[in-house]
Every structure is written in structure tokens, then in C-alpha cells.
Amino acid sequence: MEDDYFARLDRERIEKLRTAEAAQAEAEAREAARALHHHKCGKCGSSMDTHLHRGVQVEVCPQCGAVLLDKGELETLAGEDKSGALAGILSIFRK
Ligand SMILES: [Zn+2]
Structure with missing residues (x-):
């Protein structure tokens, strides 16, 4: 036992x-x-380039052109986008 x-x-x-x-x-x-x-592209694996655009750091793939934004950065850019195209992308996350 x-x-x-x-x-x-x-x-x-x-x-x-x-x-x-x-x-x-x-x-x-x-x-x-x-x-x-x-810092690698999620689509093709290349190293991303960082561009500063209106105070927002945007990662751009020099090979395939994929764009990577941090949380909140899309909102920041959408606020400046008069066409509403970015706001349209944002709505994907709000479903
Ligand atoms: Zn890429």
C-alpha cells in the first residue's frame, strides 16, 4: 500500500x-x-523595410510590396484618409 x-x-x-x-x-x-x-515579410519571407509615414511606422516588403502595420496604426492612417478606403479595411476587424 x-x-x-x-x-x-x-x-x-x-x-x-x-x-x-x-x-x-x-x-x-x-x-x-x-x-x-x-521583421520578415509574412508573404514572401524577405526582410521588411521601415518607412515613416505621417508619424506611423509602416513596414513594407521590398520584394512583394506587402504592408505591415502595428495595432492602432491603421486607425491612425484611416483617420487621415478622406476616401474612406482604409476605414473600409478597418471594418473587417469590427465584425
Ligand atoms: Zn514580401
Whole structure:
């Protein structure tokens, strides 16, 4: 009986250790992915160029022309856009 108790404790301890290791591995994988993809185009993988446009940092891919904006930057640009085209894009996120 006592052996069972300690065996169970061991199993729980090992299980906790495995969970912690898995979380650690996941965090490391996320960090590696960030290092690998940071400042890279999500479409073609080229390094993005940063342009300052009306106080907003816009990442533009020199290869395929993809544009990357941070959260809030689209709102900032849409506020200056009289045609309403950017506001139209914003509405995608408000559904
Ligand atoms: Zn690209």
C-alpha cells in the first residue's frame, strides 16, 4: 500500500515536471519563431523595410510590396484618409 502511495507521488511529480518542461519548450519554440520571423515579410519571407509615414511606422516588403502595420496604426492612417478606403479595411476587424 505504502509503495503505491510513493509510486503515485513519483508519478505526480514526474507529470508536473513534464508539464513544466513542455511549457518551457513551448516558450523556447515561440522565441525561436519570433527570432526567425521578426521583421520578415509574412508573404514572401524577405526582410521588411521601415518607412515613416505621417508619424506611423509602416513596414513594407521590398520584394512583394506587402504592408505591415502595428495595432492602432491603421486607425491612425484611416483617420487621415478622406476616401474612406482604409476605414473600409478597418471594418473587417469590427465584425
Ligand atoms: Zn514580401
